[in-house]
Amino acid sequence: MIDRLWDFSDPAASEERFREAADDDTHPAHVRAVMATQLARALGIQGRGAQALAVLDGVVSADSPSGDPERDVAEVRARVAIERGRILAATDRRAEAVPELTRGVREAALAASPFLVLDALHMLALNDAGHEEEWAAEGFDVLDGSRDPRVLRWGVALHNNLGWTMHDSGRAEAALTQFEEAVEAADRYGTAEQQHVARWSVARCLRTLGRTDEALELQRELARARPDDPYVQAELAALTGEEPTIEA
Template sequence: MRDEPSELLRRQAPQALRLVETVHHPDLVHAPILLPIAPPHEGDSSRSAAYDSGITLAPLQLDELWDFGDAAASEGRLVAAAAAATDDDERAELETQIARALGLQARYARAHAVLDTVTGQAPAAAVRVALERGRLHNSAGDAQGAIVHFRRAADAAASAGLVFLYVDALHMLAIADPSNGDRHTAAAFAALEDVTDARTQRWRVSLHNNAGWAAMAAGRHGDALVSFHAARADAARWGTAQQIEWADESLAECRAALGDEA
């Protein structure tokens, strides 16, 4: 399975995406997560806001700073943005992204040290710290450790009504805990049902795409084709031209696999 937050899809080729932040060990036994994760509260206005109101740093702002094909350059932009930030909570969220950029360079100890210094008081900062801790553990091959942090991030995001980050945490849980991947993915789709923000809805592309590659890895090419078609449709509705191109490539690869089976 591939780690494909929607911001990744715009700038990286599919093959590269299969490797980013996703160290999957088939021989690891993942303990099932049995307790349900509560969805964001129904009454939260953040479900239909331009973006989650509790996030100081809007996803579209981060898009301008991130290039997942060049983590080192992204780190430089994020460091500069954090240094220039006048709001403590915005700086805290930026620092979590610096840690993520370091993790993509396999500088795990330094990345954890950066997260240790994050002091923002807003719930979004705490959620992002847990998310990035989880990604660091997952990239280093510690899926069990990653699950703990992703679950913590999902619970905290749900409590704060931070739908964008809640879906991010669930999509990472589906990667780190593949035995429960379908359940985590279904919960993520349920959280998106009432959201009107197009940038948040773009998660649908990643969720369908990851489900497709999980099905491909399991040899369920027919199921994968359904997921890739859904990813293509959502890319056309919510995503970018690059996402549509990569969805077409995934469909072509899946159809080729189905042809090989014939």
């Protein structure tokens, strides 16, 4: 249900759908609480962090029905912690975000939800400076135990994000391996957007490594598919010496 209601390219419309679902009394209390956490996420994406945190506070303050299974209760706690951490991280409050996301990992494990465990771990790998590789490694362990394509899709983000951590710390060879793993995961389980971004990252890393002919070939391939992509065009310009990249 969550995937059906989300449109990350239009968070305002997603907000309205999740608000309606969270207020729908025909849904069980657990489902309404889950919908409210996604309402908070939609608000956060729109830069309305204070409102988003208030929604999450409302979920926490609401009493869970005594008959709710423990897994359902743990799922709601996990989602609240993850979304709170996501919002805090987006507003440069990473020191506050990390304990929330760590709590999200624990609660997601209690809820027996590998998908949510990986969501929390990938956020930790992005925001817990100095521990990125440790959190990513935990994520890879979770992936190794799953056969669910929706869960395995997290491999795209984990490998891509770890690749950028390595790239930006001067380890481009190791980064390339991660970017190539992201391409493999994207081709098997990811979306068209993830496949595109993963290949762009490979090409960008090839440029760092001085393998410009390979990088140019790959960027031209991406440009044929998406001629208006500004990041692809910026890389083509950098590789042909026409103008600085977006990063410059």
